[in-house]
Amino acid sequence: MKKLTESEKLRITYDCKQATFLIEKQQASSLTAMEKRDLKHHLKGCDACVTYKIQSTLIRKLAKKVFGVQENKQPFGKAFKEELQKKIDDKLNG
């Protein structure tokens, strides 16, 4: 891998848009070696994006809970159930 020039390093240091993009890509997929290097370099000098990374991971973790069906009692409804059961019974006996 080619070494980063000073101006490239500077660009990466400031580019939080790219860093946060890479953070998402890393979470959902994987990064290339170059991307890993760039992200590491950025995070060394950017507390805001370190915070972002922690929070992004947290959001993903807790979203799973929000979608956890145990947490979401959502009754289908007695009348609807009866109606649907009848439809199924009719089909089976059809």
Next chain:
Amino acid sequence: MGLKQKRVLLSDSKLMKQHSGGVKPSPKQWVQKYADYLFAFASLRIRDEDLARDLVQETFLAALERLDKFEGNSSEKTWLTAILKNKIVDVYRKQASGLGNTVQISDFREEADFFDAENGHWLAGQQPQAFAIDLMDPLGKKEFQSALKNCLDKLPSLWLSVFTMKHIDEEPTKVITDRLRLTPSNFWVIMHRTKVNLRSCLQNANTKYDV
């Protein structure tokens, strides 16, 4: 002699099929066993309760048509959920191609609202701060989940479907891009925008205690 043998062989193979997965489908009990679960599953992913209920009904009826295809390799619940998932993705696709998306986007912002156009740096006032909520406290955790649910509910349909399919259902990227007809680039832009917006929404929920 030949015909009798054939009949015996056929029933053998039928027996084998029945015992292959050890799971025999019991459609008469589906509503009682799975309607609530499937309804909750669908309601979380598409926000229209009536539509969610319709999809559950469609799922059972479609499954009835394919009873002979159920091989018992997975549980009944998994099998029915898979049928439902496909129907949900069809809804996503319809939502994605409709005008609904452009109407909802006003609530959410694009990269230019968060990052400097020239160097990509966080704009003043957009820099992530620590969340105020104490996540070690179970009450705090509940508050946070509630705030997260509110923020998720505000997402444009397309973003929510990408988010859900990737982070919750853990579908491979290619499945998502194929089924929602997105380019890989579209996909990653949506993933990025969604998370940046969610994080910001949660941050604001914290500071206003607007849960």
